[in-house]
Amino acid sequence: MLGLGPAPAIPPAGKLSADFTRALADFDACRYAALTVRLPRLIRAGHVLTANSDETAPYAPLAKSYLLATRMLTKMDEQQLGGMAPDRARQLAETAQDVLAVAESARQLAVAARKAGWHSEALSIPLSAADHPDLRRAGRPGAAARGLLVQSASYTFARRGDRDGMRELTDEAAAIAQELGGVTLLRDHGGGFSPLTVTLHKISAENHAGDPWPHSPPPTQSPSKPCPASNAAPAP
Template sequence: MRRRKLLAGLAATAATPLLGSGTAQADEALLGELLVTRLRDAMLGLGTATAAPSSPEPLITDFTRALTDFDACRYASLAVRLPRLIRVGHALYTSGDTTEQHTLLAKSYLLATRMFVKMDEQQLGWMAADRARQLAESAGDVLAVAESARQLAVLARKAGWHDQALSIALSAADHPDLRGTGPAGTAARGLLVQSASYTLARRGDRDGMRELTDEAAAIAKQLGGATLLRDHGGGFGPLTVQLHRISAENHAGDPHAALDAARAISLKALPSVERRSRALGDIAVTYDRLGRRSDCIRTLLAAERCAPQETHARPATKSLISSLLVSGPTSTELRGLAERSGVLV
Protein backbone atom coordinates (compact mmCIF):
# COMPACT_ATOMS: atom_id res chain seq x y z
CA MET A 1 0.00 0.00 0.00
CA ARG A 2 2.79 2.44 0.91
CA ARG A 3 4.60 1.70 -2.36
CA ARG A 4 1.45 2.23 -4.45
CA LYS A 5 0.83 5.57 -2.76
CA LEU A 6 4.44 6.56 -3.32
CA LEU A 7 4.38 5.73 -7.03
CA ALA A 8 1.03 7.47 -7.44
CA GLY A 9 2.43 10.59 -5.80
CA LEU A 10 5.48 10.49 -8.02
CA ALA A 11 3.34 10.22 -11.14
CA ALA A 12 1.62 13.45 -10.11
CA THR A 13 4.97 15.29 -10.12
CA ALA A 14 5.40 14.64 -13.84
CA ALA A 15 3.07 17.53 -14.59
CA THR A 16 5.33 20.10 -12.87
CA PRO A 17 7.31 22.54 -15.07
CA LEU A 18 10.71 21.47 -16.42
CA LEU A 19 12.55 24.03 -14.34
CA GLY A 20 10.50 23.59 -11.18
CA SER A 21 12.02 22.70 -7.83
CA GLY A 22 11.92 18.99 -8.68
CA THR A 23 11.44 17.82 -5.11
CA ALA A 24 9.39 14.70 -4.45
CA GLN A 25 8.29 13.79 -0.94
CA ALA A 26 9.08 10.11 -0.61
CA ASP A 27 10.01 7.41 1.87
CA GLU A 28 13.80 7.46 1.56
CA ALA A 29 14.05 3.69 1.97
CA LEU A 30 12.22 3.38 -1.37
CA LEU A 31 13.97 6.21 -3.20
CA GLY A 32 16.34 3.91 -5.06
CA GLU A 33 13.50 1.82 -6.45
CA LEU A 34 11.54 4.93 -7.25
CA LEU A 35 14.36 6.59 -9.17
CA VAL A 36 15.16 3.42 -11.09
CA THR A 37 11.50 2.99 -12.06
CA ARG A 38 11.21 6.53 -13.39
CA LEU A 39 14.47 6.34 -15.33
CA ARG A 40 13.54 2.97 -16.82
CA ASP A 41 10.18 4.29 -18.03
CA ALA A 42 11.75 7.41 -19.51
CA MET A 43 14.30 5.28 -21.38
CA LEU A 44 11.51 3.05 -22.69
CA GLY A 45 9.41 6.02 -23.79
CA LEU A 46 6.62 5.21 -21.34
CA GLY A 47 4.50 7.78 -19.56
CA THR A 48 3.44 11.30 -20.39
CA ALA A 49 5.58 13.14 -22.90
CA THR A 50 7.11 16.45 -21.79
CA ALA A 51 6.98 19.47 -24.05
CA ALA A 52 10.40 20.48 -25.35
CA PRO A 53 11.59 24.03 -24.70
CA SER A 54 12.09 26.40 -27.61
CA SER A 55 15.83 26.80 -26.88
CA PRO A 56 18.52 24.59 -25.30
CA GLU A 57 19.26 26.95 -22.40
CA PRO A 58 16.54 25.56 -20.07
CA LEU A 59 17.82 22.04 -20.68
CA ILE A 60 21.41 23.03 -19.95
CA THR A 61 20.28 24.72 -16.74
CA ASP A 62 18.20 21.74 -15.70
CA PHE A 63 21.03 19.30 -16.40
CA THR A 64 23.30 21.39 -14.18
CA ARG A 65 20.65 21.20 -11.47
CA ALA A 66 20.34 17.42 -11.93
CA LEU A 67 24.10 17.07 -11.58
CA THR A 68 23.96 19.22 -8.45
CA ASP A 69 21.19 16.98 -7.08
CA PHE A 70 23.36 13.92 -7.71
CA ASP A 71 26.42 15.51 -6.09
CA ALA A 72 24.30 16.51 -3.07
CA CYS A 73 22.59 13.07 -2.91
CA ARG A 74 19.16 14.68 -3.31
CA TYR A 75 17.64 11.66 -4.99
CA ALA A 76 13.99 12.63 -4.46
CA SER A 77 14.60 15.70 -6.60
CA LEU A 78 16.74 13.76 -9.09
CA ALA A 79 13.90 11.22 -9.51
CA VAL A 80 11.84 14.02 -11.05
CA ARG A 81 14.45 15.99 -12.94
CA LEU A 82 16.66 13.37 -14.64
CA PRO A 83 13.88 11.22 -16.22
CA ARG A 84 12.32 14.39 -17.58
CA LEU A 85 15.63 15.45 -19.11
CA ILE A 86 15.84 12.10 -20.91
CA ARG A 87 12.28 12.42 -22.21
CA VAL A 88 12.83 15.93 -23.53
CA GLY A 89 16.25 15.02 -24.88
CA HIS A 90 14.73 12.22 -26.94
CA ALA A 91 12.01 14.51 -28.25
CA LEU A 92 14.68 16.91 -29.50
CA TYR A 93 16.91 14.09 -30.80
CA THR A 94 14.14 12.56 -32.92
CA SER A 95 13.33 15.99 -34.34
CA GLY A 96 16.87 16.19 -35.69
CA ASP A 97 18.00 19.02 -33.45
CA THR A 98 21.54 20.26 -32.77
CA THR A 99 24.70 18.40 -31.87
CA GLU A 100 24.80 20.34 -28.60
CA GLN A 101 21.51 18.82 -27.54
CA HIS A 102 22.65 15.34 -28.58
CA THR A 103 25.67 15.81 -26.30
CA LEU A 104 23.38 16.90 -23.47
CA LEU A 105 21.31 13.74 -23.88
CA ALA A 106 24.51 11.68 -23.79
CA LYS A 107 25.49 13.38 -20.53
CA SER A 108 22.01 12.74 -19.10
CA TYR A 109 22.42 9.06 -19.92
CA LEU A 110 25.84 9.04 -18.28
CA LEU A 111 24.35 10.47 -15.09
CA ALA A 112 21.60 7.84 -15.28
CA THR A 113 24.28 5.15 -15.67
CA ARG A 114 26.02 6.31 -12.51
CA MET A 115 22.73 6.08 -10.65
CA PHE A 116 22.03 2.58 -12.01
CA VAL A 117 25.50 1.46 -10.90
CA LYS A 118 24.79 2.80 -7.40
CA MET A 119 21.46 0.99 -7.31
CA ASP A 120 22.99 -2.24 -8.64
CA GLU A 121 20.75 -2.21 -11.73
CA GLN A 122 23.18 -3.63 -14.25
CA GLN A 123 20.81 -4.34 -17.14
CA LEU A 124 19.52 -0.78 -17.21
CA GLY A 125 23.08 0.44 -16.68
CA TRP A 126 24.23 -1.35 -19.85
CA MET A 127 21.35 0.17 -21.78
CA ALA A 128 22.05 3.70 -20.56
CA ALA A 129 25.82 3.49 -21.01
CA ASP A 130 25.56 2.15 -24.54
CA ARG A 131 23.09 4.86 -25.52
CA ALA A 132 25.46 7.44 -24.02
CA ARG A 133 28.34 6.02 -26.05
CA GLN A 134 26.40 6.12 -29.32
CA LEU A 135 25.15 9.66 -28.72
CA ALA A 136 28.61 10.90 -27.71
CA GLU A 137 30.20 9.34 -30.78
CA SER A 138 27.59 10.82 -33.12
CA ALA A 139 28.15 14.25 -31.55
CA GLY A 140 31.94 13.90 -31.71
CA ASP A 141 32.30 14.66 -27.98
CA VAL A 142 35.66 13.07 -27.12
CA LEU A 143 35.31 13.49 -23.35
CA ALA A 144 31.79 12.03 -23.27
CA VAL A 145 33.00 9.08 -25.36
CA ALA A 146 35.80 8.48 -22.83
CA GLU A 147 33.39 8.67 -19.91
CA SER A 148 31.01 6.27 -21.69
CA ALA A 149 33.88 3.82 -22.04
CA ARG A 150 34.66 4.16 -18.34
CA GLN A 151 31.07 3.42 -17.38
CA LEU A 152 31.01 0.40 -19.70
CA ALA A 153 34.22 -0.81 -18.04
CA VAL A 154 32.58 -0.42 -14.62
CA LEU A 155 29.60 -2.50 -15.74
CA ALA A 156 31.84 -5.16 -17.29
CA ARG A 157 33.76 -5.38 -14.01
CA LYS A 158 30.54 -5.73 -12.01
CA ALA A 159 29.51 -8.56 -14.36
CA GLY A 160 32.80 -10.32 -13.58
CA TRP A 161 34.24 -9.73 -17.07
CA HIS A 162 37.58 -8.51 -15.80
CA ASP A 163 39.59 -8.94 -18.99
CA GLN A 164 36.97 -7.07 -21.00
CA ALA A 165 36.75 -4.31 -18.38
CA LEU A 166 40.52 -3.83 -18.52
CA SER A 167 40.53 -3.79 -22.30
CA ILE A 168 37.73 -1.19 -22.50
CA ALA A 169 39.34 1.15 -19.95
CA LEU A 170 42.95 0.92 -21.11
CA SER A 171 42.08 1.13 -24.82
CA ALA A 172 40.05 4.28 -24.16
CA ALA A 173 42.87 5.73 -22.02
CA ASP A 174 45.32 5.26 -24.90
CA HIS A 175 43.02 6.69 -27.56
CA PRO A 176 44.82 9.44 -29.49
CA ASP A 177 41.77 11.73 -29.46
CA LEU A 178 42.27 12.39 -25.73
CA ARG A 179 45.68 13.94 -26.38
CA GLY A 180 44.13 16.89 -28.19
CA THR A 181 41.73 17.92 -25.42
CA GLY A 182 44.20 19.48 -22.98
CA PRO A 183 44.01 18.99 -19.20
CA ALA A 184 40.45 17.64 -19.40
CA GLY A 185 41.60 14.84 -21.70
CA THR A 186 44.49 14.07 -19.36
CA ALA A 187 42.05 13.88 -16.44
CA ALA A 188 39.80 11.54 -18.46
CA ARG A 189 42.82 9.32 -19.05
CA GLY A 190 43.52 9.33 -15.31
CA LEU A 191 39.96 8.24 -14.55
CA LEU A 192 40.24 5.39 -17.05
CA VAL A 193 43.57 4.22 -15.59
CA GLN A 194 41.99 4.38 -12.13
CA SER A 195 39.08 2.25 -13.37
CA ALA A 196 41.50 -0.36 -14.71
CA SER A 197 43.27 -0.31 -11.35
CA TYR A 198 40.02 -1.09 -9.55
CA THR A 199 39.36 -3.99 -11.91
CA LEU A 200 42.74 -5.46 -10.98
CA ALA A 201 41.79 -5.06 -7.32
CA ARG A 202 38.58 -7.01 -7.89
CA ARG A 203 40.66 -9.68 -9.62
CA GLY A 204 42.95 -9.92 -6.60
CA ASP A 205 46.01 -8.45 -8.33
CA ARG A 206 47.24 -6.21 -5.53
CA ASP A 207 50.57 -5.31 -7.15
CA GLY A 208 48.94 -4.46 -10.47
CA MET A 209 46.29 -2.39 -8.70
CA ARG A 210 48.90 -0.38 -6.84
CA GLU A 211 50.98 0.17 -9.96
CA LEU A 212 48.05 1.60 -11.90
CA THR A 213 46.85 3.61 -8.90
CA ASP A 214 50.29 5.17 -8.62
CA GLU A 215 50.10 5.98 -12.34
CA ALA A 216 46.74 7.69 -11.79
CA ALA A 217 48.22 9.61 -8.85
CA ALA A 218 51.12 10.77 -11.04
CA ILE A 219 48.65 12.01 -13.68
CA ALA A 220 46.73 13.91 -10.96
CA LYS A 221 49.96 15.51 -9.76
CA GLN A 222 50.86 16.43 -13.32
CA LEU A 223 47.57 18.35 -13.54
CA GLY A 224 48.58 20.54 -10.60
CA GLY A 225 46.40 19.07 -7.87
CA ALA A 226 43.05 20.51 -8.98
CA THR A 227 39.90 18.38 -9.27
CA LEU A 228 38.87 18.29 -12.94
CA LEU A 229 35.86 16.76 -14.75
CA ARG A 230 33.51 17.16 -11.81
CA ASP A 231 30.65 15.67 -13.86
CA HIS A 232 32.64 12.51 -14.65
CA GLY A 233 32.38 10.21 -11.66
CA GLY A 234 32.83 13.02 -9.17
CA GLY A 235 35.98 14.39 -10.75
CA PHE A 236 39.66 13.53 -10.95
CA GLY A 237 42.45 14.84 -8.75
CA PRO A 238 44.79 13.75 -5.94
CA LEU A 239 41.96 13.54 -3.41
CA THR A 240 39.76 11.38 -5.63
CA VAL A 241 42.69 9.04 -6.34
CA GLN A 242 43.22 8.71 -2.59
CA LEU A 243 39.51 7.99 -2.15
CA HIS A 244 39.82 5.30 -4.81
CA ARG A 245 42.65 3.67 -2.82
CA ILE A 246 40.32 2.88 0.10
CA SER A 247 37.96 0.68 -1.89
CA ALA A 248 40.71 -0.70 -4.13
CA GLU A 249 42.85 -1.84 -1.18
CA ASN A 250 39.77 -3.38 0.44
CA HIS A 251 38.91 -5.41 -2.64
CA ALA A 252 42.54 -6.38 -3.17
CA GLY A 253 42.45 -7.93 0.32
CA ASP A 254 44.32 -5.41 2.49
CA PRO A 255 41.88 -3.55 4.77
CA HIS A 256 44.77 -2.21 6.87
CA ALA A 257 46.14 -0.42 3.80
CA ALA A 258 42.61 0.77 3.06
CA LEU A 259 42.39 2.29 6.55
CA ASP A 260 45.77 3.97 6.07
CA ALA A 261 44.45 5.47 2.82
CA ALA A 262 41.34 6.70 4.62
CA ARG A 263 43.40 8.40 7.32
CA ALA A 264 45.18 10.41 4.62
CA ILE A 265 41.89 11.96 3.42
CA SER A 266 40.21 15.11 4.67
CA LEU A 267 36.51 14.45 4.16
CA LYS A 268 35.77 18.18 4.12
CA ALA A 269 38.17 18.61 1.19
CA LEU A 270 36.33 16.12 -1.03
CA PRO A 271 34.48 17.88 -3.85
CA SER A 272 30.89 16.87 -3.06
CA VAL A 273 28.51 15.34 -0.53
CA GLU A 274 28.31 12.27 -2.77
CA ARG A 275 32.10 11.80 -2.61
CA ARG A 276 32.10 12.26 1.18
CA SER A 277 29.30 9.73 1.50
CA ARG A 278 31.22 7.30 -0.70
CA ALA A 279 34.31 7.75 1.47
CA LEU A 280 32.36 7.07 4.66
CA GLY A 281 30.74 4.01 3.08
CA ASP A 282 34.14 2.64 2.07
CA ILE A 283 35.54 3.31 5.54
CA ALA A 284 32.58 1.50 7.11
CA VAL A 285 33.31 -1.53 4.91
CA THR A 286 36.95 -1.36 5.99
CA TYR A 287 36.03 -1.42 9.68
CA ASP A 288 33.65 -4.32 9.04
CA ARG A 289 36.41 -6.34 7.39
CA LEU A 290 38.72 -5.60 10.30
CA GLY A 291 36.06 -6.78 12.78
CA ARG A 292 35.70 -3.31 14.30
CA ARG A 293 31.93 -3.46 14.64
CA SER A 294 31.33 -0.34 16.75
CA ASP A 295 33.53 1.77 14.44
CA CYS A 296 31.64 0.42 11.44
CA ILE A 297 28.26 1.39 12.91
CA ARG A 298 29.56 4.79 14.00
CA THR A 299 30.80 5.45 10.45
CA LEU A 300 27.50 4.37 8.90
CA LEU A 301 25.68 6.80 11.17
CA ALA A 302 28.09 9.52 10.06
CA ALA A 303 27.33 8.63 6.44
CA GLU A 304 23.62 8.92 7.20
CA ARG A 305 24.10 12.39 8.67
CA CYS A 306 26.12 13.38 5.61
CA ALA A 307 23.77 11.96 2.96
CA PRO A 308 20.59 10.40 4.36
CA GLN A 309 18.93 9.66 1.01
CA GLU A 310 22.06 7.94 -0.30
CA THR A 311 22.52 5.90 2.86
CA HIS A 312 18.88 4.81 3.03
CA ALA A 313 18.57 3.98 -0.68
CA ARG A 314 21.83 2.32 -1.70
CA PRO A 315 21.71 -1.51 -1.85
CA ALA A 316 25.37 -1.95 -0.82
CA THR A 317 24.75 0.00 2.38
CA LYS A 318 21.53 -1.89 3.07
CA SER A 319 23.44 -5.16 2.66
CA LEU A 320 26.08 -4.09 5.17
CA ILE A 321 23.41 -3.01 7.67
CA SER A 322 21.62 -6.34 7.24
CA SER A 323 24.88 -8.20 7.84
CA LEU A 324 25.52 -6.24 11.03
CA LEU A 325 22.05 -7.09 12.33
CA VAL A 326 22.71 -10.83 12.18
CA SER A 327 26.43 -10.95 12.97
CA GLY A 328 26.44 -9.61 16.51
CA PRO A 329 24.62 -7.70 19.24
CA THR A 330 22.40 -4.90 18.02
CA SER A 331 21.90 -1.45 19.49
CA THR A 332 19.19 1.18 19.40
CA GLU A 333 21.28 3.16 16.90
CA LEU A 334 21.74 0.20 14.54
CA ARG A 335 18.09 -0.83 14.71
CA GLY A 336 17.03 2.75 14.01
CA LEU A 337 19.36 2.98 11.00
CA ALA A 338 18.01 -0.34 9.72
CA GLU A 339 14.41 0.86 10.04
CA ARG A 340 15.11 4.14 8.29
CA SER A 341 16.85 2.21 5.49
CA GLY A 342 14.00 -0.24 5.02
CA VAL A 343 16.06 -3.18 6.31
CA LEU A 344 14.06 -5.73 8.28
CA VAL A 345 15.11 -5.85 11.92
Protein backbone atom coordinates in the same frame (compact mmCIF):
# COMPACT_ATOMS: atom_id res chain seq x y z
CA MET B 1 15.03 5.37 -21.23
CA LEU B 2 12.62 2.67 -22.32
CA GLY B 3 10.60 5.01 -24.52
CA LEU B 4 7.52 4.80 -22.31
CA GLY B 5 5.08 7.66 -21.86
CA PRO B 6 3.83 10.30 -24.29
CA ALA B 7 6.38 12.23 -26.31
CA PRO B 8 6.72 15.83 -25.10
CA ALA B 9 6.62 18.87 -27.34
CA ILE B 10 9.90 19.81 -28.99
CA PRO B 11 11.75 21.88 -26.36
CA PRO B 12 13.93 24.91 -27.11
CA ALA B 13 17.55 23.86 -27.65
CA GLY B 14 18.86 25.76 -24.63
CA LYS B 15 16.26 24.31 -22.27
CA LEU B 16 17.82 20.85 -22.41
CA SER B 17 21.13 22.06 -20.96
CA ALA B 18 19.36 24.13 -18.30
CA ASP B 19 17.20 21.18 -17.27
CA PHE B 20 20.26 18.95 -17.07
CA THR B 21 21.92 21.43 -14.72
CA ARG B 22 18.85 21.29 -12.46
CA ALA B 23 18.82 17.49 -12.56
CA LEU B 24 22.50 17.38 -11.63
CA ALA B 25 21.82 19.75 -8.73
CA ASP B 26 19.04 17.42 -7.55
CA PHE B 27 21.44 14.48 -7.64
CA ASP B 28 24.21 16.31 -5.81
CA ALA B 29 21.76 17.42 -3.10
CA CYS B 30 20.30 13.90 -2.77
CA ARG B 31 16.88 15.14 -3.90
CA TYR B 32 16.11 11.79 -5.48
CA ALA B 33 12.31 12.14 -5.38
CA ALA B 34 12.57 15.23 -7.58
CA LEU B 35 15.17 13.57 -9.78
CA THR B 36 12.99 10.55 -10.51
CA VAL B 37 10.47 12.97 -12.04
CA ARG B 38 12.87 15.38 -13.73
CA LEU B 39 15.35 12.94 -15.27
CA PRO B 40 12.93 10.76 -17.30
CA ARG B 41 11.30 13.93 -18.67
CA LEU B 42 14.73 15.27 -19.55
CA ILE B 43 15.69 12.11 -21.43
CA ARG B 44 12.39 12.00 -23.34
CA ALA B 45 12.73 15.67 -24.27
CA GLY B 46 16.30 15.08 -25.40
CA HIS B 47 15.25 12.29 -27.73
CA VAL B 48 12.48 14.43 -29.21
CA LEU B 49 14.91 17.29 -29.77
CA THR B 50 17.64 15.15 -31.36
CA ALA B 51 15.09 13.41 -33.60
CA ASN B 52 13.85 16.75 -34.91
CA SER B 53 17.14 18.57 -35.34
CA ASP B 54 19.94 18.36 -37.86
CA GLU B 55 22.41 19.76 -35.33
CA THR B 56 24.60 17.65 -33.08
CA ALA B 57 24.64 20.10 -30.14
CA PRO B 58 21.57 18.59 -28.37
CA TYR B 59 23.29 15.20 -28.25
CA ALA B 60 25.75 16.38 -25.59
CA PRO B 61 23.25 17.18 -22.80
CA LEU B 62 21.32 14.02 -23.68
CA ALA B 63 24.51 11.97 -23.30
CA LYS B 64 25.18 13.62 -19.94
CA SER B 65 21.60 12.87 -18.89
CA TYR B 66 22.17 9.19 -19.58
CA LEU B 67 25.38 9.36 -17.55
CA LEU B 68 23.45 10.87 -14.67
CA ALA B 69 20.87 8.11 -15.03
CA THR B 70 23.72 5.60 -14.89
CA ARG B 71 24.93 7.00 -11.58
CA MET B 72 21.41 6.79 -10.17
CA LEU B 73 20.92 3.23 -11.43
CA THR B 74 24.27 2.20 -9.97
CA LYS B 75 23.16 3.45 -6.57
CA MET B 76 20.03 1.33 -6.96
CA ASP B 77 22.15 -1.69 -7.98
CA GLU B 78 20.07 -1.97 -11.17
CA GLN B 79 22.55 -3.84 -13.36
CA GLN B 80 20.51 -4.33 -16.54
CA LEU B 81 19.52 -0.70 -17.06
CA GLY B 82 22.79 0.35 -15.45
CA GLY B 83 24.60 -1.27 -18.36
CA MET B 84 22.24 0.05 -21.02
CA ALA B 85 22.45 3.70 -19.97
CA PRO B 86 26.24 4.22 -20.35
CA ASP B 87 26.18 2.43 -23.71
CA ARG B 88 23.58 4.89 -24.97
CA ALA B 89 25.53 7.74 -23.42
CA ARG B 90 28.65 6.73 -25.31
CA GLN B 91 26.82 6.58 -28.65
CA LEU B 92 25.29 10.01 -28.07
CA ALA B 93 28.58 11.50 -26.84
CA GLU B 94 30.38 10.20 -29.92
CA THR B 95 27.76 11.86 -32.13
CA ALA B 96 28.20 15.10 -30.19
CA GLN B 97 32.00 14.70 -30.36
CA ASP B 98 32.10 15.32 -26.60
CA VAL B 99 35.43 13.73 -25.71
CA LEU B 100 34.99 13.91 -21.94
CA ALA B 101 31.50 12.42 -22.05
CA VAL B 102 32.79 9.58 -24.23
CA ALA B 103 35.49 8.90 -21.65
CA GLU B 104 33.07 8.97 -18.72
CA SER B 105 30.70 6.67 -20.63
CA ALA B 106 33.54 4.20 -21.02
CA ARG B 107 34.35 4.40 -17.32
CA GLN B 108 30.73 3.76 -16.37
CA LEU B 109 30.53 0.88 -18.84
CA ALA B 110 33.58 -0.61 -17.16
CA VAL B 111 31.90 -0.31 -13.75
CA ALA B 112 28.83 -2.11 -15.11
CA ALA B 113 30.99 -4.82 -16.68
CA ARG B 114 32.90 -5.34 -13.43
CA LYS B 115 29.68 -5.61 -11.42
CA ALA B 116 28.47 -8.24 -13.89
CA GLY B 117 31.72 -10.19 -13.50
CA TRP B 118 32.95 -9.43 -17.04
CA HIS B 119 36.51 -8.61 -16.02
CA SER B 120 38.03 -8.74 -19.51
CA GLU B 121 35.63 -6.06 -20.72
CA ALA B 122 36.07 -4.11 -17.49
CA LEU B 123 39.79 -3.90 -18.32
CA SER B 124 39.72 -3.39 -22.08
CA ILE B 125 37.00 -0.70 -22.20
CA PRO B 126 38.66 1.89 -19.93
CA LEU B 127 42.21 1.23 -21.11
CA SER B 128 41.19 1.60 -24.75
CA ALA B 129 39.35 4.84 -23.95
CA ALA B 130 42.31 6.18 -21.95
CA ASP B 131 44.60 5.66 -24.92
CA HIS B 132 42.36 7.49 -27.41
CA PRO B 133 44.21 10.34 -29.17
CA ASP B 134 41.27 12.75 -28.76
CA LEU B 135 41.40 12.37 -24.99
CA ARG B 136 45.14 12.97 -24.96
CA ARG B 137 44.52 16.25 -26.80
CA ALA B 138 41.81 17.39 -24.36
CA GLY B 139 44.14 19.26 -22.03
CA ARG B 140 43.93 19.08 -18.26
CA PRO B 141 40.35 17.69 -18.12
CA GLY B 142 41.34 15.02 -20.63
CA ALA B 143 44.33 14.01 -18.52
CA ALA B 144 42.11 13.79 -15.43
CA ALA B 145 39.62 11.64 -17.33
CA ARG B 146 42.50 9.39 -18.41
CA GLY B 147 43.56 9.04 -14.79
CA LEU B 148 40.06 8.00 -13.75
CA LEU B 149 39.90 5.44 -16.57
CA VAL B 150 43.24 3.96 -15.54
CA GLN B 151 42.04 3.83 -11.93
CA SER B 152 38.94 1.94 -13.05
CA ALA B 153 41.05 -0.70 -14.77
CA SER B 154 43.27 -0.86 -11.69
CA TYR B 155 40.23 -1.55 -9.54
CA THR B 156 39.27 -4.45 -11.79
CA PHE B 157 42.71 -5.98 -11.27
CA ALA B 158 42.14 -5.57 -7.53
CA ARG B 159 38.82 -7.37 -7.76
CA ARG B 160 40.61 -10.22 -9.49
CA GLY B 161 43.23 -10.33 -6.75
CA ASP B 162 45.98 -9.24 -9.16
CA ARG B 163 48.06 -6.94 -6.94
CA ASP B 164 50.83 -6.44 -9.48
CA GLY B 165 48.44 -5.31 -12.21
CA MET B 166 46.55 -3.13 -9.78
CA ARG B 167 49.70 -1.46 -8.47
CA GLU B 168 51.15 -0.88 -11.94
CA LEU B 169 48.03 0.95 -13.10
CA THR B 170 47.65 2.82 -9.81
CA ASP B 171 51.21 4.07 -10.21
CA GLU B 172 50.33 5.22 -13.72
CA ALA B 173 47.30 7.11 -12.37
CA ALA B 174 49.47 8.61 -9.63
CA ALA B 175 51.98 9.83 -12.23
CA ILE B 176 49.19 11.57 -14.15
CA ALA B 177 47.91 13.17 -10.93
CA GLN B 178 51.41 14.28 -9.96
CA GLU B 179 51.95 15.88 -13.35
CA LEU B 180 48.64 17.74 -13.12
CA GLY B 181 49.08 18.82 -9.50
CA GLY B 182 46.14 19.94 -7.39
CA VAL B 183 42.55 18.95 -8.06
CA THR B 184 40.95 18.76 -11.50
CA LEU B 185 37.17 18.87 -11.19
CA LEU B 186 34.95 17.16 -13.74
CA ARG B 187 31.70 18.77 -12.69
CA ASP B 188 29.24 16.94 -14.96
CA HIS B 189 30.73 13.56 -14.15
CA GLY B 190 30.46 13.60 -10.41
CA GLY B 191 33.92 14.16 -9.07
CA GLY B 192 37.51 15.09 -9.62
CA PHE B 193 41.02 13.74 -9.88
CA SER B 194 44.05 14.58 -7.73
CA PRO B 195 46.97 12.95 -5.91
CA LEU B 196 44.71 12.57 -2.85
CA THR B 197 41.96 10.77 -4.79
CA VAL B 198 44.57 8.39 -6.18
CA THR B 199 45.81 7.69 -2.64
CA LEU B 200 42.28 6.96 -1.46
CA HIS B 201 41.73 4.77 -4.52
CA LYS B 202 44.89 2.82 -3.70
CA ILE B 203 43.77 2.12 -0.14
CA SER B 204 40.44 0.78 -1.41
CA ALA B 205 42.05 -1.22 -4.20
CA GLU B 206 44.66 -2.75 -1.89
CA ASN B 207 41.89 -3.73 0.49
CA HIS B 208 40.01 -5.54 -2.28
CA ALA B 209 43.24 -7.17 -3.45
CA GLY B 210 43.79 -8.55 0.07
CA ASP B 211 46.22 -6.04 1.59
CA PRO B 212 44.21 -3.41 3.49
CA TRP B 213 47.13 -1.36 4.84
CA PRO B 214 49.92 -1.10 2.25
CA HIS B 215 50.53 2.49 3.28
CA SER B 216 49.47 4.74 6.10
CA PRO B 217 46.17 6.53 5.49
CA PRO B 218 46.39 10.10 4.18
CA PRO B 219 46.56 12.96 6.71
CA THR B 220 43.42 13.68 8.67
CA GLN B 221 41.07 15.96 6.76
CA SER B 222 37.58 17.33 7.22
CA PRO B 223 35.20 14.89 5.53
CA SER B 224 32.56 16.21 3.20
CA LYS B 225 28.97 15.71 4.28
CA PRO B 226 27.74 12.55 2.55
CA CYS B 227 24.30 11.52 1.47
CA PRO B 228 22.71 8.75 3.53
CA ALA B 229 24.72 5.53 3.71
CA SER B 230 22.48 3.84 1.17
CA ASN B 231 23.66 6.40 -1.36
CA ALA B 232 27.36 5.56 -1.16
CA ALA B 233 29.33 6.31 -4.30
CA PRO B 234 29.96 3.46 -6.75
CA ALA B 235 33.34 1.79 -7.09
CA PRO B 236 35.89 3.54 -9.33
